[in-house]
Amino acid sequence: MRDVRTIETERLALRGLRMSDAPRVAELCGDPGVARMILRAPLPYLPVAAEGWIMTLAARKPLAEEFVFAVERGGEMIGCIGAHKSGEAFEVGYWFGRAYWGRGFASETLAGFMAGARSLGRLEAGHFVDNPASGRVLEKAGFVYTGEVKPMFSMARGESAMCKRMTYAAEARAAAA
Template identity: 50%
Template sequence: MHGTDQTPIIETRRLILRAPRPADASRIVELVDYDVARMTLRMPWPYAPADAEGFITQVAMQDRRRDNTFAIELENEGLVGVLGFFPTPEAQLEVGYWLGRPYWGRGLASEALMGALTWASRDWRKRMVVAGHFADNPASGRVLCKAGFLYTGVVDTKLSRARGEPADTRMMVWLA
């Protein structure tokens, strides 16, 4: 951990966003299927316990001035996904997230994202966040729009590790 900064805890109506813990690894592996992994940039497929353990170790070493990653916890159900902020090569702040398939279509991604953006602007003092969604994942686009992101008109080609090939990525921006 860099400095004394720890991942903050963000509470929304139904969710708690908190630092991922080693005990979360098995739950993450349980929730990540191919349809989850293929909609992310960095997640490998197949997704093994060592991948979850490595992810949690990497997150624990983040510089909280630049990166913040949260386990998304649903009351009475535990971890349902992950949301993270990270710097892009162009020095912008990007957000990414995933939810396990049983939790799709319930407004949880939107709720987590809106809570995280409120925290990022108010407490972390961020004024702009970028995001992208694969063109074949319109549901993620709806989540981003609901949270106040706007399409930039840019379509990048980004490599999806799980797919093993690039995918058209519709870029968006959020301004505080």
């Protein structure tokens, strides 16, 4: 994962974020339905906020704490996926514009991403209770529920929402052994 520049799947290409992606990030995440499923997405999501996020990612790359990819279909950015250092583990997360929901893009992207992400070590993820579709995507990729459900603050919601926590199954099996 540390040296991966692009990832190709059957229908999609994953590549590093560029500053020129900021308007598209703001457009897709500016949809309240999308933003409310992301922990750190503000509403409104202005292009300057997207620029700041992309600059922050670029600054952290040397620290090996952020691995974030734009997801493209036919040359158009449709979402993002990444793994962010969180304590001793990496938190896997993704989002897609609403027009791309329910078409298998999240599952395809996560499957392609996980081939490299497993090399990062322990992987965790979570989804808001009111987003069970995300849980199904994570389960297909090999994540299992930990049994922990905790409130997590959502910027777009302006309040905490209950989040179901998951871990990558390989790590869960190792911990049980």
